[in-house]
Amino acid sequence: xxxxxxxxxxxxxxxxxxxxxxxxxxxxxxxxxxxxxxxxxxxxxxxxxxxxxxxxxxxxxxxxxxxxxxxxxxxxxxxxxxxxxxxxxxxxxxxxxxxxxxxxxxxxxxxxxxxxxxxxxxxxxxxxxxxxxxxxxxxxxxxxxxxxxxxxxxxxxxxxxxxxxxxxxxxxxxxxxxxxxxxxxxxxxxxxxx
Amino acid sequence: xxxxxxxxxxxxxxxxxxxxxxxxxxxxxxxxxxxxxxxxxxxxxxxxxxxxxxxxxxxxxxxxxxxxxxxxxxxxxxxxxxxxxxxxxxxxxxxxxxxxxxxxxxxxx
Numbered sequence: 001x002x003x004x005x006x007x008x009x010x011x012x013x014x015x016x017x018x019x020x021x022x023x024x025x026x027x028x029x030x031x032x033x034x035x036x037x038x039x040x041x042x043x044x045x046x047x048x049x050x051x052x053x054x055x056x057x058x059x060x061x062x063x064x065x066x067x068x069x070x071x072x073x074x075x076x077x078x079x080x081x082x083x084x085x086x087x088x089x090x091x092x093x094x095x096x097x098x099x100x101x102x103x104x105x106x107x108x109x110x111x112x113x114x115x116x117x118x119x120x121x122x123x124x125x126x127x128x129x130x131x132x133x134x135x136x137x138x139x140x141x142x143x144x145x146x147x148x149x150x151x152x153x154x155x156x157x158x159x160x161x162x163x164x165x166x167x168x169x170x171x172x173x174x175x176x177x178x179x180x181x182x183x184x185x186x187x188x189x190x191x192x193x194x
Numbered sequence: 195x196x197x198x199x200x201x202x203x204x205x206x207x208x209x210x211x212x213x214x215x216x217x218x219x220x221x222x223x224x225x226x227x228x229x230x231x232x233x234x235x236x237x238x239x240x241x242x243x244x245x246x247x248x249x250x251x252x253x254x255x256x257x258x259x260x261x262x263x264x265x266x267x268x269x270x271x272x273x274x275x276x277x278x279x280x281x282x283x284x285x286x287x288x289x290x291x292x293x294x295x296x297x298x299x300x301x302x303x
Binding site: 016022038042050053057058073076090113167178181189 | 195201207214220226230233246266267270275281284287
């Protein structure tokens with residue numbers, strides 16, 4: 001347990017320190033590299049929350065594609081020498097962010113999440129599942145008193161079932177959005193008159 | 195590691211991103227700050243799904259993974275946003291010779 005705590009707080013320190021670096025470092029290129037570090041740390045959080053698929057997606061898309069795109073953008077626009085300067089809104093922006101942060105931290109700390117999580121959870125099997133993470137493994141479910149076929153149906157379900165099942169409409173919509181964004185990005189980057 | 199700690203870390207990431215998005219002059223720095231905000235939101239979604247999702251066995255645990263499905267959609271939208279955002283960056287750079295947002299006042303007045 002203490003090992004988990006150490007890893008968690010180390011990842012938190014990397015993520016928050018990197019994020020501060022992204023907004024405060026003058027050199028944009030370094031800011032982009034720090035951003036990639038933040039993405040990796042967030043991927044670590046996903047692994048700790050047993051969302052391994054998301055962790056892989058995070059590394060592939062954020063670190064592999066988005067961070068690299070940012071670096072391309074920075075190199076191509078050659079605004080590096082002017083750096084990451086703040087504008088006149090610096091102080092109001094800081095105040096707004098700090099107030100919002102205080103409100104969110106207050107809510108997160110003072111809300112009694114256990115009653116919320118416990119609502120509608122009556123039987124032993126469900127409690128066992130909440131202690132298991134993500135998809136609980138078969139032995140844990142059997143120990144919690146589920147029959148063999150129930151265990152099979154639980155262990156067989158996953159992200160793919162949800163994406164192609166319950167969420168198929170948003171899934172298709174988001175593919176359309178990606179297509180539109182790709183065409184729009186091409187049209188914008190190509191410029192007018194050509 | 196608890197829900198509260200995860201939510202606090204996510205909130206810190208989100209607010210740092212918000213500060214960056216509001217207070218930076220470089221367009222690309224603003225886009226990077228927005229990515230930080232996306233990551234904070236994603237962490238919150240996954241943490242809520244991991245610790246709070248009410249679900250029953252009969253529904254095949256779909257509620258547990260719903261947070262992760264939302265996060266997948268957010269990542270997709272973030273990728274689309276970056277594709278468009280960088281398109282706008284290059285268009286802006288071509289017309290203005292800079293990606294400074296305080297110079298980008300063509301649409302004003």
